[in-house]
Amino acid sequence: MSAASTAEPAFVAKTKTGRITDFVDARVGGSGILREFGRKVFPDHWSFMFGEVALYSFVILLLSGTFLTFFFDPSMAETHYDGGYVPLKGVEMSVAYSSSLNISFDIRGGLFMRQVHHWAALLFVASIAVHMLRVFFTGAFRRPREMNWVVGGVLLILAMAAGFTGYSLPDDLLSGNGLRIIDGVIKSIPVIGTYISFFLFGGEFPGTAIISRLYMLHILLVPALILLMIVVHLFMVVVHKHTQYPGPGRNDNNVVGYPLGPVYAAKAGGFFFIVFGVIALMAAFFTINPIWNYGPYDPSPVSAGTQPDWYIGFVDGALRLMPGTFGDWHVEQVFFGHVFTFNVLLPALVPAGILFTVMFMYPWIERWVTKDDREHHVLDRPRNAPTRTAIGMAGFVWYCVMWAAAGSDLIATHFGVSLNDVTYWLRALFFIGPVIAFVVTKRVALALQRKDREIALHGRETGRIVRLPHGEFIEVHAPLDEYKRYKLVGFESPQVLPAVPNEHGVVTRKEKRRAFLSRWFFEDRVAPATPAELEAAHGHGHEAVEAAEGSRSLTH
Amino acid sequence: MKALSQKRRHPLAAIALLLMGLLLTGGLYAVATTVNEAKASTTTFSANDAEEGGKLFAANCATCHGMGASGSKDGPSLVGVGAAAVDFQVGTGRMPMQMNGPQALKKPVQFNDEQTHQLAAYVASLGAGPAIPEEDLTNGGGDAAAGGELFRTNCAMCHNAAAAGGALTRGKFAPALADVSGKHIYEAMATGPQNMPVFNDANITPEGKKDIITFLKQIETTGSPGGADLGSLGPVAEGLFVWVAGLGVIIAFTIWLTSRTS
Numbered sequence: 001m002s003a004a005s006t007a008e009p010a011f012v013a014k015t016k017t018g019r020i021t022d023f024v025d026a027r028v029g030g031s032g033i034l035r036e037f038g039r040k041v042f043p044d045h046w047s048f049m050f051g052e053v054a055l056y057s058f059v060i061l062l063l064s065g066t067f068l069t070f071f072f073d074p075s076m077a078e079t080h081y082d083g084g085y086v087p088l089k090g091v092e093m094s095v096a097y098s099s100s101l102n103i104s105f106d107i108r109g110g111l112f113m114r115q116v117h118h119w120a121a122l123l124f125v126a127s128i129a130v131h132m133l134r135v136f137f138t139g140a141f142r143r144p145r146e147m148n149w150v151v152g153g154v155l156l157i158l159a160m161a162a163g164f165t166g167y168s169l170p171d172d173l174l175s176g177n178g179l180r181i182i183d184g185v186i187k188s189i190p191v192i193g194t195y196i197s198f199f200l201f202g203g204e205f206p207g208t209a210i211i212s213r214l215y216m217l218h219i220l221l222v223p224a225l226i227l228l229m230i231v232v233h234l235f236m237v238v239v240h241k242h243t244q245y246p247g248p249g250r251n252d253n254n255v256v257g258y259p260l261g262p263v264y265a266a267k268a269g270g271f272f273f274i275v276f277g278v279i280a281l282m283a284a285f286f287t288i289n290p291i292w293n294y295g296p297y298d299p300s301p302v303s304a305g306t307q308p309d310w311y312i313g314f315v316d317g318a319l320r321l322m323p324g325t326f327g328d329w330h331v332e333q334v335f336f337g338h339v340f341t342f343n344v345l346l347p348a349l350v351p352a353g354i355l356f357t358v359m360f361m362y363p364w365i366e367r368w369v370t371k372d373d374r375e376h377h378v379l380d381r382p383r384n385a386p387t388r389t390a391i392g393m394a395g396f397v398w399y400c401v402m403w404a405a406a407g408s409d410l411i412a413t414h415f416g417v418s419l420n421d422v423t424y425w426l427r428a429l430f431f432i433g434p435v436i437a438f439v440v441t442k443r444v445a446l447a448l449q450r451k452d453r454e455i456a457l458h459g460r461e462t463g464r465i466v467r468l469p470h471g472e473f474i475e476v477h478a479p480l481d482e483y484k485r486y487k488l489v490g491f492e493s494p495q496v497l498p499a500v501p502n503e504h505g506v507v508t509r510k511e512k513r514r515a516f517l518s519r520w521f522f523e524d525r526v527a528p529a530t531p532a533e534l535e536a537a538h539g540h541g542h543e544a545v546e547a548a549e550g551s552r553s554l555t556h
Numbered sequence: 557m558k559a560l561s562q563k564r565r566h567p568l569a570a571i572a573l574l575l576m577g578l579l580l581t582g583g584l585y586a587v588a589t590t591v592n593e594a595k596a597s598t599t600t601f602s603a604n605d606a607e608e609g610g611k612l613f614a615a616n617c618a619t620c621h622g623m624g625a626s627g628s629k630d631g632p633s634l635v636g637v638g639a640a641a642v643d644f645q646v647g648t649g650r651m652p653m654q655m656n657g658p659q660a661l662k663k664p665v666q667f668n669d670e671q672t673h674q675l676a677a678y679v680a681s682l683g684a685g686p687a688i689p690e691e692d693l694t695n696g697g698g699d700a701a702a703g704g705e706l707f708r709t710n711c712a713m714c715h716n717a718a719a720a721g722g723a724l725t726r727g728k729f730a731p732a733l734a735d736v737s738g739k740h741i742y743e744a745m746a747t748g749p750q751n752m753p754v755f756n757d758a759n760i761t762p763e764g765k766k767d768i769i770t771f772l773k774q775i776e777t778t779g780s781p782g783g784a785d786l787g788s789l790g791p792v793a794e795g796l797f798v799w800v801a802g803l804g805v806i807i808a809f810t811i812w813l814t815s816r817t818s
Contacts, residue, residue, distance in 0.1 A: 044814045047810075126802070126803055174790065284783060286797060290782055295717060305722055309794070410792050419725055
């Protein structure tokens with residue numbers, strides 16, 4: 001930090017700008033920081049940029065959101081609309097809804113900013129989700145990044161909270177229906193549910209307090225927490241350095257890529273404006289949340305096609321899938337004179353609970369099963385970790401089934417099928433979908449690994465058929481260059497770790513469970529081609545390769 | 557009074573009582589239905605219309621609805637459904653039905669205006685029912701804001717707040733209402749076709765129906781103030797759009813940005 005100011009005390013800059021810069025630098029140590037950060041190396045890959053998309057969407061949310069706060073009035077006082085939208089003229093509504101309409105129709109640029117804010121919100125959560133999928137499927141959550149995976153998960157939950165509180169603010173029919181569902185879910189919690197609901201809404205739903213309370217959460221608490229978590233998240237990225245895909249010259253002790261300054265600073269800066277531009281174009285040409293269609297909130301009407309924004313959809317879908325009765329047995333039960341609404345409580349809390357618990361715990365689960373406590377900076381290609389990829393896809397499909405259920409009515413109308421049938425199929429898929437996804441994904445991953453191995457050993461099929469002098473036809477295989485081959489052979493393929501006794505010579509039950517899981521994870525495996533095998537394949541022709549292949553077990 | 561109490565055990569007393577009860581309920585029902593009936597009858601039919609309509613009916617409708625529109629196991633009786641029901645069902649092509657299904661679908665109309673008029677005349681001649689509404693009730697000019705409130709309270713749960721349509725059970729659905737004429741909207745409310753409930757004049761007054769039509773025509777002509785409306789289907793369409801188009805374009809840019817590296 002002090003290098004810039006003390007190394008050459010006699011230094012006097014020639015220009016005025018130089019002298020000002022030197023003055024500032026000598027006091028804040030900017031050049032030291034710049035030297036440290038400017039040399040940070042980032043590997044280049046398109047899939048590494050979703051976190052950036054989320055960050056930029058958040059910046060855009062802050063900017064557009066600030067604009068909206070200038071004109072939004074979070075009051076539930078009653079008023080009669082007197083703005084520019086004729087079909088609502090004179091209709092009784094809350095001040096919150098009226099001011100949202102004014103933003104849309106009477107504030108210059110207001111509708112555009114509202115749409116920027118809402119599209120950016122959808123993109124924010126979507127890019128977080130895709131970023132997490134990338135991190136999961138490439139194994140980037142392994143040591144030393146387990147904590148950062150958790151911080152990322154917390155960010156996802158915070159982003160959902162930010163989105164939901166914002167969705168509820170305009171106090172239109174759609175958002176009111178969403179709040180009503182939340183109220184129902186809260187009230188389904190045994191014993192304390194009604195108390196929480198009354199505290200939250202300041203009395204019976206909808207009350208007159210909820211909009212201003214959500215507004216404070218939406219503009220103050222939640223964004224502050226998100227900002228804090230982003231700082232922690234990025235700090236850990238700097239500490240851990242970035243991961244990289246496997247390739248020649250890349251290992252767990254280096255990072256191959258371009259430095260932040262100037263290449264990445266320029267790319268990232270430009271990318272911010274690209275993201276901003278895409279959101280601005282969406283906001284300019286495609287309407288989002290047309291609150292004027294929905295009308296003011298009134299607890300009696302519910303519009304067809306009432307859904308939450310996409311990121312809450314899976315909870316809504318789970319609610320839609322839950323049957324109220326099994327034959328004659330009602331899921332809602334009365335115990336000791338109290339109603340227990342399990343048909344709301346179970347679907348609203350259990351799937352989301354399982355999803356987030358497994359997500360948060362996964363790095364430790366895998367660490368325990370593999371006993372792998374090494375640092376990993378080189379990523380796995382998803383096919384090279386077949387069981388992890390299959391687990392991820394099972395969870396993904398499970399999520400998507402619930403997600404699709406939230407749009408069951410639109411699936412029914414747009415594909416001309418019965419709503420009941422859609423529900424029955426999705427109920428079945430809720431249970432068997434993840435299993436099918438797991439089996440299929442694992443087999444596909446193993447097949448891809450075998451294909452990679454085949455190509456590494458025998459080269460690429462050229463499609464050129466050659467007739468040998470003695471009449472035999474063969475297809476010529478072109479050998480791979482070293483760079484491509486490295487990608488196909490340079491990966492780890494963990495083996496089953498059998499149960500081992502602890503220091504007292506006892507094989508504990510826990511260790512047996514671990515060994516069982518280890519077998520489940522790794523008994524089906526394709527080993528990368530070894531140098532000996534490659535040598536045999538390229539040096540001595542096919543017989544040697546077959547012999548080499550026969551001598552080791554490729555798969556079970 | 558004494559005479560009455562003496563005769564209370566007369567063999568015919570029970571029958572007399574039953575008769576009185578029936579007369580009372582029937583009378584009250586008749587009064588109630590005339591109160592609730594959608595009255596807007598002005599369209600006049602000549603005897604010739606009804607006669608021609610009868611021929612058309614026998615040739616095209618009687619297979620299912622029975623001779624004299626008295627109904628069969630394939631189709632309901634049309635006695636008392638009124639001219640409005642015929643004008644709606646035939647005028648939108650829903651009848652004659654192409655095939656049995658969860659509900660009759662809109663399709664190109666099979667009869668011209670005159671034939672539809674004649675069919676309506678025939679069915680109207682069979683029994684009193686909702687008549688074809690007058691023009692000043694169906695071509696707008698009402699209070700759009702009041703209509704919007706009525707629409708959100710009574711119609712939006714099936715037809716969607718922006719009248720984009722919605723799903724019902726077992727393959728049935730509430731259709732989108734854009735491009736539906738004011739007359740057909742009115743008739744649908746008055747007669748309750750398919751799975752739609754009847755909104756009689758006691759439920760929604762003719763003025764209220766007029767306001768609803770005004771509201772629907774208003775949002776149809778205003779269009780979407782915020783750009784392409786993505787079908788007015790709500791958050792599902794928006795989510796699909798951001799995942800496919802929004803993220804798709806972003807991914808294209810990320811690939812472009814990282815394409816010139818090792």
